[in-house]
Amino acid sequence: MRISRVSLFAVLLLLAVSLASSDSVLEPFLKCLDKHSEPSYPVSAVVYTPTNSSYPSVLQAYIRNLRFNESFTPKPKLIITALHKSHIQAAIICAKRYGLQMKIRSGGHDYEGVSYWSDSPFFILDMFNFRSINVSIEDETAWVQVGATLGEVYYRIAEKSNTHGFPAGVCPTVGVGGHFSGGGYGNMMRKYGLSVDNIVDAQIIDVNGRLLNRETMGEDLFWAITGGGGVSFGVVFAYKIKLVAVPATVTVFNVARTHAAKRNRYCLSVATCC
């Protein structure tokens, strides 16, 4: 009985110490963010801590797998909905200084929710405000910021041309940040390959807070963030994509078949089916 009381006390003490130490990080962390952000874009306006009434809705806005939206899912110490590059740079510098894990979230479609939860103390760097898409039909390219969704990319291209497209995923709400850094397969894969086969430049903010493009980051890092997953290498800010030719009119149809034999007969009569 005595031993169990002692061990209970030890557990409570450890819990109190760890809570105190993790909370004591928050204040200097916020000061650090402030110090390293552009003064004309005060970072305090885009920081959400659990005491902020908007914290739950900001957190949940890009949780796309509800398995990781439970009361017991570990929650971030804060969320930064970055609006300016300096917010990203500050987040990187301060995360290193105070040992907080940084989770980068673009579209939030990671299957395991790794962009918005962790076992270690962490915060979320939310990229959804960076969603501009600049299409140049003359160059047949577009600069796409990582917070844009695939649907937005397709829409902006189609606004300017009905004979250009981009080979990427089928789900319109998937984010550019995770999708392009991880590969990106979709309906045009057989003709044009993966998304990353059609990426010609990128901008990344590296571990030292430097903004780099393809030339300044070098081919190794460029290769890594076009298929190797972005998060291990820095915060990808934007990708430059090469548009591909598509027919002006496309016919899309679904065929529902449950019986294997019937499906096989159908496939024999449609050259592109299998």
Ligand SMILES: Cc1cc2nc3c(=O)[nH]c(=O)nc-3n(C[C@H](O)[C@H](O)[C@H](O)COP(=O)(O)OP(=O)(O)OC[C@H]3O[C@@H](n4cnc5c(N)ncnc54)[C@H](O)[C@@H]3O)c2cc1C
């Ligand atoms: C419903 C659904 C449909 C899908 N359909 C397809 C499909 O058709 N084709 C296909 O190829 N894939 C598909 N996927 C998989 C999807 O492409 C990947 O899960 C992708 O990583 C999601 O990107 P995101 O930005 O939405 O996710 P997030 O959860 O925001 O990010 C995913 C990962 O990338 C990291 N990351 C995000 N942004 C950045 C950044 N700016 N810099 C560095 N790292 C970053 C995150 O930290 C995380 O590790 C689908 C997923 C879902 C849930």
